Amino acid sequence: MIRDDDFIQSKDVPGPTKEEIRCLVMCKAQISSEDIVVDVGCGSGGLTVESAQRAKKVIALDKNPEAIELTSKNLIKHGLQRKVELVEGDALNLIENLPSFDVLIIGGSSGDLPLIISRGYQKLKTNGRIVVTSILLETRVEAVETFKKLGMTLEVVEVTVAKGKQMKRGTMMMGRNPITIITALNNKN
């Protein structure tokens, strides 16, 4: 995986998603070199860059122009800009006009998570996957309930990571915010 420090960061844009969470999201997303991936709420571009390393093509959306710019910089830094289409705007509107895709990654949803999932589901290819990362109690439940309504096979994993910091007197464990990863598989034909 790319190290957290190897992403250009900005105080005005959240992320990048931490290395261990990027790793788990990539495992859950199971991106192959034939896949088209849509990344909703790309932020600093952590998951966009990782997806671009694995996919045929990535479409990254964010309503924040600074996020689009920062993701662009990180794609250039890792030589992946040609694989990624960056679109500034509201995922809720944009997603309906996208071509069908294999993987939908949702990191940020601005309160529209159920609708983004439902509309994304319409565009999801057979055996496609939707992966939601959630830091809010509420969005976890919204994701689970929406996936259930759509009849998708779902998995919920909460991950708490602490990272060791070498101090003079030993290894201090520094806690991170827990993150819940909800993955759903498309079963429709």
Next chain:
Amino acid sequence: MIRDDDFIQSKDVPGPTKEEIRCLVMCKAQISSEDIVVDVGCGSGGLTVESAQRAKKVIALDKNPEAIELTSKNLIKHGLQRKVELVEGDALNLIENLPSFDVLIIGGSSGDLPLIISRGYQKLKTNGRIVVTSILLETRVEAVETFKKLGMTLEVVEVTVAKGKQMKRGTMMMGRNPITIITALNNKN
């Protein structure tokens, strides 16, 4: 429990120990109104104040004069200064000259944890308890190994707390550093 905000805090002194951890340490320490408690590495005085609310007497030690001063302020704020003796200095030396006690709480040990435990054990009354809070990988093991050598009955509990922060769009879970609480009971007669 006293809320974290109800302690006077200083950038130069660690602590106070967070409410949930104070709560668990108090449960493990089982302080009664007849007990004499020694608090090693009192820092901001979080555990000193809580102990003083329950014990007959508390002796709080810290090598940092600013910690002693801050603990003093917090004791005064909670009206408990009369129950507590504050001693600035090295626990390793001080502990040998203390009267025997019922409970030994060790939050900070400056690298001398095994010796502080061993010397504290000499002063520990029958059915007394030693409670160590550890944020370092290494001190957890030092505590466990020292308690085993002393033949004490020991318990190890690692606690990870995340606290909800109300944001516009929901409840964001903010992670804290995991803390390990090692409790040992004196079985000698």
Next chain:
Amino acid sequence: MIRDDDFIQSKDVPGPTKEEIRCLVMCKAQISSEDIVVDVGCGSGGLTVESAQRAKKVIALDKNPEAIELTSKNLIKHGLQRKVELVEGDALNLIENLPSFDVLIIGGSSGDLPLIISRGYQKLKTNGRIVVTSILLETRVEAVETFKKLGMTLEVVEVTVAKGKQMKRGTMMMGRNPITIITALNNKN
């Protein structure tokens, strides 16, 4: 705290709530010797017994007759039966006929959590507290949203505990299910 092993247990009844969680619930509930406590979904009686040690009176409810019986046994074991009224039935119906109380503890809610909270709130004295323990993603959000609607001051704490098991070769950390404790204070006059 009472040790987990010091409760009579049954395969047919959930609980008792683990020691560390009982400890934290008691800290959050802040039960005084003048308080009347209602325990909804008492299960094995873990929180009922702890509450009875601190309160003036406890009313414990459960729709499962085996839970009522097991709680009764645990109260007798700890000599606290005289302080507790045990009622078999649906909390949703029972709660409206209870006298007003200081503390409402909700461990089990059979899917009626928002209504139990709302009806309990009607009976809650000024400065009373409601403490919900949740093991389901969904009930956490139900509790938070209901407390917000009622205008109560709320706190959300997720607690993950791992307990050390002494093996031949070291201390194995055994994970427990994470539990979320949601506490709300009554601000009304």
Next chain:
Amino acid sequence: MIRDDDFIQSKDVPGPTKEEIRCLVMCKAQISSEDIVVDVGCGSGGLTVESAQRAKKVIALDKNPEAIELTSKNLIKHGLQRKVELVEGDALNLIENLPSFDVLIIGGSSGDLPLIISRGYQKLKTNGRIVVTSILLETRVEAVETFKKLGMTLEVVEVTVAKGKQMKRGTMMMGRNPITIITALNNKN
């Protein structure tokens, strides 16, 4: 990642390492198709199979003949047996006779972790990696201290996973044992 259920399991052999931990170990190990990987304490073969999917060659060691047999079955199930050499015996003795390798994964060490690391380090190629998964308090510290002595760049990550189980009334979060992953990079030339 391979799902946990897609491994043949046995009550007599620990493992397989859970999906999320396998995922993180693979991320940390950074195995390329040119790499030779040694897997110490292969158990059910979870990490052996994952490594074999990515590496040029894997040598898997276990002192338990049942583990060797189960790993063999899982390799056959996933069509990877030709890439893996299985050796029954004590890693401490075996490791000295192995050819040099790029990645050393240590899941089980039978109490000889510091020596296995030290001897493995002698065989580690430039820019090679050692990844230790630890479930014991003690082995975490042994790994950290040994890596420090060897002058390796080290990283400590503690991971706690809870997995959602769909129940009638919601998503119950089931805790797993916390696992610490210690990764060290070879800086020598």
